[in-house]
Amino acid sequence: MMRGRVAYAGAIHEAYPHQIGVRLADGRVCKENEVVWLSPIEPGTIFALGLNYAEHAKELQFSKQEEPLVFLKGPGSVLGHRGVTRRPDDVTFMHYECELAVVIGKPAKNVMRNEAMQYVAGYMIANDYAIRDYLENYYRPNLRVKNRDGGTVLGPWFVDASDIDDVNQLELRTYVNGTLHQRGNTRDLVIDLPILIEYLSSFMTLAPGDIILTGTPDGIVNVRANDEVVCEIDGLGRLVNVIGSDAAFNRE
Missing domain, CATH: 2.30.30.370 (FAH)
Structure with a gap:
């Protein structure tokens, strides 16, 4: 549903x-x-994966990681479908990141990977914006990059896990002003969902409502004020978002 x-x-x-x-x-x-x-759910802790698609890591000239690159996001970063995300006027490169968002359904501690999917309640689309100007480096995204107000768009729907036949075969697509720029498939995740859940739950308890953003494929381009960005994932719908200037947010 x-x-x-x-x-x-x-x-x-x-x-x-x-x-x-x-x-x-x-x-x-x-x-x-x-x-x-x-947001389709009240988010708990948001875990975001960096460089979890091989081609995207290559796109950023980043070598293979030995363990998941994970960072946390605050609730103020969350925005709903059809919302407006601010692009500061002084930045040179801001890009979208279409991602599969995984929602935890019950407390998970020391979960083995062969049981991990039993702890998943469902899925959403996420568009997790990044401003390249603010990156310290690609293996340590800093606060200004990944915790900006309204920089993580979730929705439009929460879809029960039982309604997705194979979460490892979902195509992701991103359009900017109607032009397709990004395309990938969850089968290309470097670190898959069971391993991610096993890893996270090995040192902390995951709670119902916690969200794991699983990373984005290659194909990122710079977005500017008034651009419309649409992210699609098979079976999850179509997430629409608009980029706003500083003036739109009374930041002049």
Whole structure:
């Protein structure tokens, strides 16, 4: 089942896909642009994987890592479908990162990889923006790169794990202003989901609502103010986002 969360008429509603937009839990039907989209779930800890597709690592001239490159993200970085992400006017290179987001469904501690998928509740699309100007280096993304307000777009739907036949065969696509720039498949993950869950749960307890962002394929390009960025993953929907200038955020 696909389900999301939206704000409408002064309240937050659970929402479901409908042919003209969304159907609220109370039965009302709205157009997609008549609601404010929120993250489909209230996020817990967000774990983000860097350079987890071989071609993307090659694109950034980064050699193979010996263990997962993981960093944490704060809740203020999360934005919903159709939201606006700020691009500071003084930066030279800001890019999208279309990623499979994995949602943990029950407490996980010392999980073995052959049991790891039992702890997955479902999946979402993520678009985790990065500003290349602010990177200290590719193996240690710093706070300004990966914890910017509204820089991690999630949605539009949370999809139950049982509704995805094979999470290791999902195609990812990113379009900028209607042009396809990024294409990849989860079968090309350097470190797959069971290994990631085993690794993380070996030293900390994963909790329901925790999210693992699994990395992005190659094909990143610079985005600018007013660009529309669309990320698609098979079976998970279509995540739309717009880039805003400093002026749009009253930062002039």
